[in-house]
Amino acid sequence: MKREDVRNIAIIAHVDHGKTTLVDELLKQSGVFRANQEVQERVMDSNDIERERGITILSKNTAVYYKNTKINIIDTPGHADFGGEVERVLKMVNGVILVVDAFEGAMPQTKFVLKKALELNLDVICCINKVDREEARPNEVIDEVLELLMELDANDKQLDCPFIFASAKAGWAARSLDDERVNMVPLFETILDYIPAPEGDPEKPTQVLISTIDYNEYVGRIGVGKVDNGSLKVNQEVALVNAHDPDKFKKVKISKLYEFDGLNKVEVNEAQIGSIVAISGIADIHIGDTLCSPEHPEPIPFQKISEPTLSMNFIVNDSPFAGQEGKYVTSRHLRDRLFRELNTDVSLRVEETESADMFKVCGRGELHLSVLIENMRREGYEFAVSKAEVLYKEDENGKKLEPMELVYVDVPDEFSGAVIEKLSMRKGELLNMNPSGTGYTRLEFSIPSRGLIGYRDEFMTDTKGNGILNQLFDGYGPYKGDIQYRTMGSLIAFETGEAVAYGLFNAQERGLLFIGPGERVYSGMVVGQNPKNLDIEVNVCKRKQLTNTRASGSDDALKLTPPKVMSLEQALEFIDTDELLEVTPEHLRIRKKILD
Ligand code: GDP
Secondary structure (H helix, E strand, C coil), X not given: CECCCEEEEEEEECCCCCHHHHHHHHHHHCCCCCCCCXXXXXXXXXXXXXXXXXXXXXXXXXXEEECCEEEEEEECCCCCCCCCHHHHHHCCCCEEEEEEECCCCXXXXXXXXXXXXXXXXXXXXXXXXXXXXXXXXXXXXXXXXXXXXXXXXXXXXXXXXXXXXXXXXXXXEECCCCCCCCCCHHHHHHHHHHCCCCECCCCCCCEEEEEEEEEECCCEEEEEEEEEECCEECCCEEEEEECCEEEEEEEEECCEEEEEEECEEEECCEECCCCEEEEECCCCCCCCEEEECCCCCCCCCCCCCCCCCEEEEEEECCCCCCCCXXXXXXXXXXXXXHHHHCCCCCCCEEEECCCCCEEEEEXXXXXXXXXHHHHHHHHCECEEECCCXXXXXXXXXXXXXXEEEEEEEEEXXXXXXXXXXXXXXXXXXXXXXXXXXXXXXXXXXXXXHHHHCCHHHHHHHHCCCCCEEEEEEEEEEECCCCCCCCCCCEEEEEECCCCEEEEEEECCCCEEEEECHHHCEEEEEEECCCCCEEEEEEEEECHHHHHHHHHCCCCHHHHHCCCCCCCHHHHHCCCCHHHEEEEEHHHCEEEEECCC
């Protein structure tokens, strides 16, 4: 059966190309907002770190109505795929809207998501947005998008996809540049015409694959998924079955069922084929579970959630200065917050360690963990972190394997040499080099994940902030051998109010270790994003704890920068006093200026 009254679509866009504005506008025009009620809140991208970093991590749902059709709009992660999230989200929909800025054109960041969409045979509507911009070059951008589709679409099926011109800001969409520019109707109509209605068999036993998990303090875990077969009713008994462990399942009763309406969830008693639903009240509902009829516990297969490749220790700040930067400082706070994160982030792993004050957090790359760290700091958590370490594996013959990444870099031509040199030093292998002819070169590398640790900052410095770097997990490969970093890190010192502490600062690791007088140990990390002006935050730690953290590392960088204990006189010989810009002993904070 086809649900002609429903369309399920996902939006793919590079950051700032207007996804949020477009969805706001569709919402407004669909009458979801009462007249004269301003759209104050951003619809999507509510996580401001995502905005700063130009990525969207959490998928969000919105539903708009046009004529008698409900259009579910699902946001897609705009950048790194932290845990197979893109594919799970795309499995709920029958088509995508690719939003492209009429001046900037198609950006490489959208490529991964678009490629997945095409692999899943989804239909594409391309919306060339910001046509009102003075510099807009919509016709050239169409050619660029077609080129991209040709490159990504193995069977060229989407080459005749509809193009819509729009100014989300001005509230109009048009099928051609000569058409009248009135409202969003041409886009609504194209969605209805072009994107297939969801299909399924209402007579078959119930199957609802849980694609994402929301978490709400009051109702707990909320599973979101699409009704693929059968139907779902309140009070219905279902089996929770996971395709990766189909024999173990439990039966539960559906207590609360919702559908999306505008930005809200509204309770419903029953949901039919093709509906995107949210289910609360099931405490141990997980991503990848299929809600099945208990008589036919047949789960829907899904891509296994990718495993973490990198770990960091999150450590309680037990310095006398703890509590100055944040509200939550205790081991209990840290523990609760980290384990709570597991409710919504399936690619994260949190482990207790021998020390009650330290947790091992494993994630999908440095960016994944640094987003978590920043989120927590903003929420008022104060803690120290160790440097990132790669999670190695062994193959069946006991040979060491390490996580690999594909790296896509776009840089102004003059910087490509520096990038190639740095990444080669970090065991990167150049796979492709394409000058675009417009002053930018696209470089493609295969590189061990550990080679990228701390590289983003260097990259920003080396490209004077003009480069774009994307990475994509590429599975485990044979260990590539030691990495020899050329720059070793520099020695810096600071006053703590009681004495001078000194130590080795390593830009690549964003990590620091100081041994102060009286054998007190100071550890710290670099905070702040400006590569030319690093804020360094230092925590005083117990010596034992810190030694444990450091000694557990098998990373090559660690060997190059062993913690050193030396006398102040010895240390001073290495200190470049120019680097000491600002000393604020109360906060144990120094500002280190990286000179050009
Ligand atoms: P997102 O990051 O893709 O969600 O992008 P936003 O919707 O937040 O838009 C980014 C910026 O582009 C904002 O300043 C918008 O006001 C602006 N913008 C969005 N759509 C248009 C448009 O059609 N024309 C122009 N000129 N600006 C737009």
